[in-house]
Amino acid sequence: MEEQDKKNMISGNLIRDEARFRALFDRWDDIVFRSFRLGGNQGGLLIFIDGMVDEQRMELQVLQPLLSCTRSDKDWKNDTLAWLTYNVLPTERISVKMREDQATEAILSGDVILLADGMPGSLMIGMSSLKTRSVEEPASEPVIRGPKDGFTESLQINATLIRRRLKTPRLKSESFQVGTLSRTKLTVMYVEGIAGQDLIDEVKARIQNIHIDIVLESGYIEELMADSRHSIFPQLMPTERPDRAVASLAEGRVVIIVDNTPFILIAPTTPFEMLQAAEDYSQNFIVVTANRWLRLSLSFIALIFPSLYIAITTMHQEMLPGDLLLSIASSREAVPFPAIVEAFIMELSFEGLREAGIRLPRQVGQAVSIVGALVIGQAAVQAGLVASSLVIVVSFTGIASFIFPSYSQGLPIRLLRFPLMIVAGTLGLYGIFIFMLALLIHLLKLKSFGVSYLSPVSTMNIAGMKDVLMRVPWWNRNKGGRMTSDRKR
Amino acid sequence: MLHLTKRILLFILVICLLSGCWGRTEVNNIAIVSATGLDLTENDLIRVTLLLAVPRLVGTSSGNGGGESKLETTAGWVVSEQGKTVTEAYNKLQGKLPRKIFFSHNRVIVIGEKLAEKGTFPIFDFFIRNRQAQLKSFILFTKAEAEDVLNFKPKFEKLASEVMKGELKVSMGSSVQLGKFITMIMDVGQEAYAPQITIVPSKNGENGLDNLMVSKGAAIFQEDK
Numbered sequence: 001m002e003e004q005d006k007k008n009m010i011s012g013n014l015i016r017d018e019a020r021f022r023a024l025f026d027r028w029d030d031i032v033f034r035s036f037r038l039g040g041n042q043g044g045l046l047i048f049i050d051g052m053v054d055e056q057r058m059e060l061q062v063l064q065p066l067l068s069c070t071r072s073d074k075d076w077k078n079d080t081l082a083w084l085t086y087n088v089l090p091t092e093r094i095s096v097k098m099r100e101d102q103a104t105e106a107i108l109s110g111d112v113i114l115l116a117d118g119m120p121g122s123l124m125i126g127m128s129s130l131k132t133r134s135v136e137e138p139a140s141e142p143v144i145r146g147p148k149d150g151f152t153e154s155l156q157i158n159a160t161l162i163r164r165r166l167k168t169p170r171l172k173s174e175s176f177q178v179g180t181l182s183r184t185k186l187t188v189m190y191v192e193g194i195a196g197q198d199l200i201d202e203v204k205a206r207i208q209n210i211h212i213d214i215v216l217e218s219g220y221i222e223e224l225m226a227d228s229r230h231s232i233f234p235q236l237m238p239t240e241r242p243d244r245a246v247a248s249l250a251e252g253r254v255v256i257i258v259d260n261t262p263f264i265l266i267a268p269t270t271p272f273e274m275l276q277a278a279e280d281y282s283q284n285f286i287v288v289t290a291n292r293w294l295r296l297s298l299s300f301i302a303l304i305f306p307s308l309y310i311a312i313t314t315m316h317q318e319m320l321p322g323d324l325l326l327s328i329a330s331s332r333e334a335v336p337f338p339a340i341v342e343a344f345i346m347e348l349s350f351e352g353l354r355e356a357g358i359r360l361p362r363q364v365g366q367a368v369s370i371v372g373a374l375v376i377g378q379a380a381v382q383a384g385l386v387a388s389s390l391v392i393v394v395s396f397t398g399i400a401s402f403i404f405p406s407y408s409q410g411l412p413i414r415l416l417r418f419p420l421m422i423v424a425g426t427l428g429l430y431g432i433f434i435f436m437l438a439l440l441i442h443l444l445k446l447k448s449f450g451v452s453y454l455s456p457v458s459t460m461n462i463a464g465m466k467d468v469l470m471r472v473p474w475w476n477r478n479k480g481g482r483m484t485s486d487r488k489r
Numbered sequence: 490m491l492h493l494t495k496r497i498l499l500f501i502l503v504i505c506l507l508s509g510c511w512g513r514t515e516v517n518n519i520a521i522v523s524a525t526g527l528d529l530t531e532n533d534l535i536r537v538t539l540l541l542a543v544p545r546l547v548g549t550s551s552g553n554g555g556g557e558s559k560l561e562t563t564a565g566w567v568v569s570e571q572g573k574t575v576t577e578a579y580n581k582l583q584g585k586l587p588r589k590i591f592f593s594h595n596r597v598i599v600i601g602e603k604l605a606e607k608g609t610f611p612i613f614d615f616f617i618r619n620r621q622a623q624l625k626s627f628i629l630f631t632k633a634e635a636e637d638v639l640n641f642k643p644k645f646e647k648l649a650s651e652v653m654k655g656e657l658k659v660s661m662g663s664s665v666q667l668g669k670f671i672t673m674i675m676d677v678g679q680e681a682y683a684p685q686i687t688i689v690p691s692k693n694g695e696n697g698l699d700n701l702m703v704s705k706g707a708a709i710f711q712e713d714k
Contacts, residue, residue: 317519318593318621325521325594326542
């Protein structure tokens with residue numbers, strides 16, 4: 001071990017160090033080794049990755065001072081490191097890296113490593129300038145009224161977007177690294193004093209428990225950090241909006257920012273949370289209350305409407321009023337398939353269309369959506385393949401399934417529709433009840449970081465209920481973090 | 490534990506596919522009964538007449554709707570059969586039809602006078618025991634034949650039963666539902682009654698079948714006659 005460590009240290013011998021680094025970065029096309037002379041007679045070497053450093057700044061702020069500096073023997077004696085840091089280099093970020101692996105890591109992050117002959121250790125100069133997307137409207141969560149900046153792929157920019165909204169030193173940020181191969185940087189942010197300490201500890205413990213080789217998106221670690229890995233319901237809420245993240249932080253939640261992805265995770269979360277849109281707080285509270293009811297009811301409809309249709313029209317026709325029954329019967333006269341098969345065909349084609357629509361290039365998108373509407377709607381009905389009443393059911397369900405402000409909450413609902421349809425087709429209303437009961441039991445047992453998934457409703461937390469059914473106006477809310485009060489441990 | 494879950498899921502899946510558990514009847518495999526008529530024939534048999542709603546002509550069907558706009562068309566189809574009891578006639582009737590008789594939307598029961606005089610208990614027995622029959626369908630009696638009443642082709646509505654139900658709801662006379670009627674018969678000390686229905690001309694002084702049916706007078710019962 002000690003041998004290893006000793007080998008790992010960057011000795012002052014420039015020739016040896018350079019040889020080691022060159023061996024390490026063998027067959028790297030874009031690594032640059034820039035050697036120079038310090039103060040006339042001392043050898044120096046800059047190592048950096050072309051394309052990851054800010055070339056302009058490097059030439060101005062690193063190379064130029066280095067090449068033009070003079071040094072008298074009185075300055076700093078032999079402590080080159082200190083001299084360079086305090087006297088020569090005008091860069092904002094400088095730190096000392098004594099070991100090779102630290103230096104390598106710095107190079108891989110886009111910074112510049114400076115080696116000098118006779119100087120043990122190296123200087124890491126923060127010079128990375130990775131090209132990122134500019135801050136634009138979040139694609140997955142647009143709003144009508146509200147800020148339109150969304151997170152980007154740069155962790156730094158994301159953290160800044162949060163900081164500018166919560167200007168308090170109590171907003172802490174702690175960084176970790178996940179992924180043995182990707183070494184992705186991860187930052188956990190929370191507001192000290194509002195977020196519960198055991199929540200913070202739990203989040204950090206789970207992060208440290210992640211063993212995975214690459215982390216490209218926050219979704220990768222979402223699964224590994226969830227309380228129940230087998231549930232299809234999301235237990236962390238991803239969002240692209242800074243205002244949403246900041247609101248959660250103020251409530252006592254913890255935010256996890258992952259480098260290279262604009263989606264940050266909020267822990268813990270409940271489905272009621274996911275039914276709230278970011279602009280709910282910007283609009284009039286009565287309107288927003290009505291909107292929330294709409295969303296709640298539509299989310300139910302998205303789940304059970306096709307199954308209800310199947311169950312009632314095939315097994316429980318006596319439940320329909322006479323005229324409705326006759327209308328449905330008349331629209332089904334020419335259709336060869338039984339109701340379940342029809343419903344399946346329609347739902348599957350709708351899902352297929354939706355999935356395909358995500359990947360369409362923009363120009364083709366318009367044409368395909370028209371074709372899609374034609375195919376699914378008119379032509380199928382007129383060809384006698386599906387009943388027009390079913391088309392209405394399917395399209396309404398489709399619209400209702402887009403109601404979720406948070407995309408990842410819509411996915412389990414959309415998926416659960418299908419087994420529910422099967423159960424409805426075989427066991428009728430009774431089957432629907434059983435399925436919903438099983439679902440309810442599952443949801444009641446589910447926890448998100450210790451908070452029961454259906455709280456505040458399931459825990460009868462009256463204070464927390466203010467946001468579920470309605471949006472209580474500002475003058476009526478009590479302050480403080482609700483989340484901290486209904487966490488069970 | 491996981492193994493158990495998988496087994497349970499498989500079990501559920503198999504159950505869903507069991508053909509014995511299916512109570513499924515498609516909407517277009519049922520014959521929806523809109524009104525029922527009961528008569529006494531010459532040879533002392535009970536004739537059961539059913540007014541079936543033909544869905545094709547009722548709703549606005551896709552594609553080829555909007556063709557017929559004549560006032561004389563009806564969306565109902567009248568079928569009848571005879572038998573010693575209501576059940577026997579009913580079964581014979583089911584044999585004549587390609588679809589399963591679906592009774593739950595039956596709105597009106599029309600009973601001929603002669604049959605009423607003979608005794609109504611055997612008739613009601615059928616309706617009470619049938620799973621699909623509703624005790625909230627209206628009861629009407631008629632001096633003419635029930636079959637003729639059901640054969641009536643209305644102008645305003647599509648089905649004769651709709652006309653009857655509409656008029657009963659407006660309640661110019663009385664309106665009695667089957668459940669209430671039976672309770673009245675059963676009650677000691679209370680005599681049952683029900684409205685009576687006839688076909689009348691829409692304008693005074695004209696003959697022939699026409700486009701108005703009115704509940705005229707009432708039929709009063711003692712015991713069950």
